[in-house]
Amino acid sequence: MRKNFWPLFIIVxxxxxxxxxxxxxxxxxxxPDGLRRTxxxxxxSAQGLSDITExxxxxxxxxxxxxxxxxxxxxxxxxxxxxxxxxPEKADIQVKPDVPASPTAPVSAVQRFASPADIKGVKVVDVxxxxxxxxxRSTPIEALDEKPLGNASxxxxxxxxxxxxxxNGKLLIGNFTPKKLSQPVQINSRYALCLSGSPDELSTxxxxxxxxxxxxxxxxxxxxxxxxxxxxxxxxxxxxxxxxAERIRDFRAKELSQMNSLRSDQRAVEVSELEKLKxxxxxxxxxxxxxxxxxxxQIADPKQDPHYKELVTExxxxxxxxxxxxxxx
Numbered sequence: 001m002r003k004n005f006w007p008l009f010i011i012v013x014x015x016x017x018x019x020x021x022x023x024x025x026x027x028x029x030x031x032p033d034g035l036r037r038t039x040x041x042x043x044x045s046a047q048g049l050s051d052i053t054e055x056x057x058x059x060x061x062x063x064x065x066x067x068x069x070x071x072x073x074x075x076x077x078x079x080x081x082x083x084x085x086x087x088p089e090k091a092d093i094q095v096k097p098d099v100p101a102s103p104t105a106p107v108s109a110v111q112r113f114a115s116p117a118d119i120k121g122v123k124v125v126d127v128x129x130x131x132x133x134x135x136x137r138s139t140p141i142e143a144l145d146e147k148p149l150g151n152a153s154x155x156x157x158x159x160x161x162x163x164x165x166x167x168n169g170k171l172l173i174g175n176f177t178p179k180k181l182s183q184p185v186q187i188n189s190r191y192a193l194c195l196s197g198s199p200d201e202l203s204t205x206x207x208x209x210x211x212x213x214x215x216x217x218x219x220x221x222x223x224x225x226x227x228x229x230x231x232x233x234x235x236x237x238x239x240x241x242x243x244x245a246e247r248i249r250d251f252r253a254k255e256l257s258q259m260n261s262l263r264s265d266q267r268a269v270e271v272s273e274l275e276k277l278k279x280x281x282x283x284x285x286x287x288x289x290x291x292x293x294x295x296x297x298q299i300a301d302p303k304q305d306p307h308y309k310e311l312v313t314e315x316x317x318x319x320x321x322x323x324x325x326x327x328x329x
Contacts, residue, residue: 132160157178252277
C-alpha cells in the first residue's frame with residue numbers, strides 16, 4: 001500500500017487540479033464582483049498576464065460603474081430605493097450631457113469639388129513645355145516632308161513628341177488621338193491650345209466637354225470668316241441654294257454646247273430645260289438679294305448673324321464642365 005501511495009496521490013492531485021482549472025472559469029461568473037475581480041487578478045498574476053490585461057479589465061469594470069447624477073447619488077441607488085418608481089422623474093434625474101467631440105477641420109469647396117484635372121495638373125502652358133494640345137479650330141496637317149494631308153477640325157487632341165518639337169516652337173510633331181497615324185505628322189501651334197499632363201488625366205465628361213467646346217468654337221469662327229469673305233452672302237438662308245442652282249445651270253449649259261449631233265427637236269428640248277434652270281437660279285438670286293437688303297445691319301456686324309450666335313451659345317454651354325482656364329474664348 002505504501003508503495004502505491006505516492007503514485008496514486010500524484011494521479012489524484014493531477015486530476016483534481018485539472019478539474020479545478022477547467023471547471024472554475026464556468027463558476028467564476030457567479031461569484032460577487034469583489035471576489036470575481038480578486039480571482040481574476042490572482043489567475044492573471046499566476047499566468048504572467050496581469051501587466052497586459054490590467055488596462056482591459058479596468059475598462060471593462062469601468063462600464064459597470066453607476067452614473068453620477070447632478071442632484072447627488074447614483075442612478076442604481078435611485079432605481080433600487082424603496083417606493084421610488086422604476087422610471088424616475090426628469091426633475092430628479094438629470095444626467096450630465098456628453099461633451100461633443102471636437103469638430104473635424106472643415107473641407108474647403110476647392111478640395112471637395114476639385115476635378116481630376118485640377119488635382120493632377122492639366123493646365124495651359126507654353127509650346128516649349130506642352131505635352132499635348134487641343135485644336136481650337138480647323139488646322140492644316142502636314143507630313144514631316146511638308147506634304148499636305150488635309151485639315152483637322154477643332155476639338156481634336158494631339159499628343160506631342162517632345163524629342164521632335166521644332167526649335168522655334170511653332171511646329172508640333174506627334175499624333176492625333178485616339179487613333180494614331182502610322183507616321184507622325186506636324187501641325188502649326190497657331191491654333192493649338194497647349195496643355196500639360198495628358199488627356200487621360202481628365203474625366204470622361206471633361207474630355208467630351210473639351211472636345212465639343214473647341215469643335216463648336218472652331219465651327220463658329222470658320223463661319224464668321226466665311227461671312228466676312230463673302231460680304232455677308234453666306235449668312236443668307238438662300239446662299240447655298242443659289243450656289244447649287246447656279247452650279248447645275250452652268251453644267252447643263254456646258255454639256256449642251258458640246259452636243260453637236262443632236263437633232264433639232266432634241267436640241268429644242270435641251271434648250272427648254274436649260275431655260276428652266278436659268279429661271280430657277282435667277283429667282284433664288286432675287287430672294288437672296290432681297291434678304292441681304294433687309295438684313296444689311298446684320299451683315300455689317302457678322303457677329304449678329306443668328307447661326308453664329310447659336311454656335312456661340314452652344315459651345316459656351318460646355319465651358320461650365322471644364323476645369324478653370326481651359327475654356328479660351
